[in-house]
Amino acid sequence: MHERRRTILPRPVTRKIGVTCVLLSLGGCEQATTFIGEAASQTADFVMGRRINALVDDGTECFAGPRRDFYLAVDEVTAAHRMQIAAGIGAIGAVATAAMVDSTLAMVAAGGLAVALAAVVVDLQLDRERAETVSRTFEALVACRKNEARQLNAALKKGTITREEAEPRMAALRALVQEDTVIAQETNELLVARTESFELSVEEAQEQAAQAEEEAETETPVEEVKKNEEAAAEAQAAIQTNQKVLAQQTASIAQAQQLAEGGGGFQLGLYGGAPVLASLEARQ
Numbered sequence: 001m002h003e004r005r006r007t008i009l010p011r012p013v014t015r016k017i018g019v020t021c022v023l024l025s026l027g028g029c030e031q032a033t034t035f036i037g038e039a040a041s042q043t044a045d046f047v048m049g050r051r052i053n054a055l056v057d058d059g060t061e062c063f064a065g066p067r068r069d070f071y072l073a074v075d076e077v078t079a080a081h082r083m084q085i086a087a088g089i090g091a092i093g094a095v096a097t098a099a100m101v102d103s104t105l106a107m108v109a110a111g112g113l114a115v116a117l118a119a120v121v122v123d124l125q126l127d128r129e130r131a132e133t134v135s136r137t138f139e140a141l142v143a144c145r146k147n148e149a150r151q152l153n154a155a156l157k158k159g160t161i162t163r164e165e166a167e168p169r170m171a172a173l174r175a176l177v178q179e180d181t182v183i184a185q186e187t188n189e190l191l192v193a194r195t196e197s198f199e200l201s202v203e204e205a206q207e208q209a210a211q212a213e214e215e216a217e218t219e220t221p222v223e224e225v226k227k228n229e230e231a232a233a234e235a236q237a238a239i240q241t242n243q244k245v246l247a248q249q250t251a252s253i254a255q256a257q258q259l260a261e262g263g264g265g266f267q268l269g270l271y272g273g274a275p276v277l278a279s280l281e282a283r284q
Helices: 015-027 029-048 063-084 093-111 113-158 163-216 222-260 276-283
Strands: none
Touching (some): 063 163, 093 163
């Protein structure tokens, strides 16, 4: 006789999914998808409005290379999200989350739990690659902006430009860093919401598979149980990998925000490189 076992995905409960579990007990998956979807809705609208073909030349050395590369990476994220909501009726967040869940549940019904979870893993891996590209291009853009700030301070120190000329240029650099940092943050939040949606899809897939087994009153073959457990473990590993990548990007964004606020050399020095206060202190 085949051993009957239910595949359970062990995982740490995240903040939003923790609330989702409560919502599921109160009103089902529809409320849960709305909860996660609304968290992504405004973010998706904002990011999707900043497409590469709408990017205006900012007149700096960083525009043609690093800045365009960064926006192209952001476009890859929004393009994937658009595909997820293509069957929707215009709402961004909730429709995308519901589409992810519905697609996964359809695969469970058609091909089984392991097949459905394998498809989710592929989607998670693609999102991880997108997140890594966004992170890499954003860091390259920030490095380019730092170099522009150093060049500006060097020109001021050499006397090739006046402070009156340098101040608005440095302010413009800080404004550009701020603008791109907001885009990076919003894109990161969209990817976080997508990861949460995939996590919910995995949960719902397991619930549907278990319910179908109970209704059929059949025992799942041991071989299939093993495949399901392996697929669940792989899905959990993919989720955790994405969460780690996105957490690292959050830290990088926080550092960039400090630059936008005038830190890290984005202030004019008394003669150059160091900020004014630091230069004065060094002379005392």
